[in-house]
Amino acid sequence: SQKIEQNSEALNIQEGKTATLTCNYTNYSPAYLQWYRQDPGRGPVFLLLIRENEKEKRKERLKVTFDTTLKQSLFHITASQPADSATYLCALEYNNNDMRFGAGTRLTVKP
Amino acid sequence: DVKVTQSSRYLVKRTGEKVFLECVQDMDHENMFWYRQDPGLGLRLIYFSYDVKMKEKGDIPEGYSVSREKKERFSLILESASTNQTSMYLCASSLLTGSDGELFFGEGSRLTVL
Numbered sequence: 629s630q631k632i633e634q635n636s637e638a639l640n641i642q643e644g645k646t647a648t649l650t651c652n653y654t655n656y657s658p659a660y661l662q663w664y665r666q667d668p669g670r671g672p673v674f675l676l677l678i679r680e681n682e683k684e685k686r687k688e689r690l691k692v693t694f695d696t697t698l699k700q701s702l703f704h705i706t707a708s709q710p711a712d713s714a715t716y717l718c719a720l721e722y723n724n725n726d727m728r729f730g731a732g733t734r735l736t737v738k739p
Numbered sequence: 740d741v742k743v744t745q746s747s748r749y750l751v752k753r754t755g756e757k758v759f760l761e762c763v764q765d766m767d768h769e770n771m772f773w774y775r776q777d778p779g780l781g782l783r784l785i786y787f788s789y790d791v792k793m794k795e796k797g798d799i800p801e802g803y804s805v806s807r808e809k810k811e812r813f814s815l816i817l818e819s820a821s822t823n824q825t826s827m828y829l830c831a832s833s834l835l836t837g838s839d840g841e842l843f844f845g846e847g848s849r850l851t852v853l
Contacts, residue, residue, distance in 0.1 A: 637779070660839060671743075671829055671844030672782075679839075717781065721840055726772060726797070731781035 630656035632720060634730040641708055642738055649703040649733045651718030658720040661694055661701050662727065666715045675716075676703075708737045742766070745830050745845035752852050758817040760848050762830030769835035771813035772797075772842070773805065775826040782829065788813055789835060820852045 635650035651661070660679045664672035678685045678694045678701065685692045691704040705712050715734045719727040746761035764771065770789050774782040774797075784797030786805040794805050802824060806814045813832075817824055827849050831842040 632781075662840070662842075664842075669847070671831075671846050672842070673844070674841045677839045677841065719782075719842075726770075726784060726787050726795075727840055727842060728784065728798075729774070729782040731779055 630654065630720070630722065630728065632718065632728060632730040634716075634718060634733045636733055637731070638734045638736070640736045640738065643709060645708055647705040647708050647712070647735055647737070649716050649718075649735070651701040651703070651730055653699050653720055656699075656720065656722070657696065658722065660721045661692075662719045662721075663690075663692060663701075663703050664717045664719060664729075666717060666732065672717055705735075708735075710737050710739050713737050743830055743832055743843050743845040745828075745848045747848050748846060750848060750850045752820050752850065754821060754852060756820050756852075758820050758850065758852075760815040760817075760828055760830075760850070762813045762815070762845055763811050764813075764832040764843070765811065766832060766834075766843065767810065768832035768843070769810070770833045771807065772831045772833075773803075773813065773815045774829045774831065775799070776829055776847075777826050785815065817850075820850075822852050824850065825852045826850060 631654045633652045663675045666672040693702045715732040717732045718730045722728045743764045772787040773785045788807040804816045830845045
């Protein structure tokens with residue numbers, strides 16, 4: 629069965645630095661991949677989507693890459709701020725109608 | 740603004756009770772989903788529905804059933820709650836086509852089974 633792994637459970641960085649989160653997957657070839665942000669006690673909120681034929685996507689301070697050979701997506705937040713502290717989830721398209729999620733990485737940005 | 744509303748934020752139930760979790764969306768979305776979220780395991784798909792009265796099993800359907808009688812409403816039912824069903828339950832919806840599968844989530848229902 630497909631497996632989705634996010635590199636670490638928690639990541640701590642200093643304000644102003646770039647945060648890089650990793651999402652690896654196996655036994656599957658998704659047509660697209662999404663990243664979501666989740667704050668404590670809230671539902672996830674969609675951030676970005678990247679398709680299998682796209683290498684990179686940007687949105688303001690966010691950048692996502694998608695390497696279908698390595699079966700990996702990287703999610704970058706540049707010039708990070710304490711307000712970026714949250715859990716970030718990657719999700720892979722599965723069977724056209726539903727998404728399957730990784731366990732998430734909890735990012736803490738320290739002032 | 741798009742909205743997915745889950746009926747209860749917090750519930751406490753006893754083992755063996757029947758539990759209903761309700762979800763309503765106001766976006767005319769065809770797809771609706773129920774996930775559960777547990778620490779270290781992420782979101783796991785229980786059931787989803789792509790049309791009224793249609794349902795598909797996700798990865799962990801055992802112990803659950805669903806009902807979709809109207810397009811805007813998707814209910815998750817625990818026929819006989821057990822302690823291992825203590826979890827955060829998240830409902831989501833999406834368009835069938837044209838939106839790249841972006842999911843809109845509710846705020847979650849935290850269920851404790853004693």
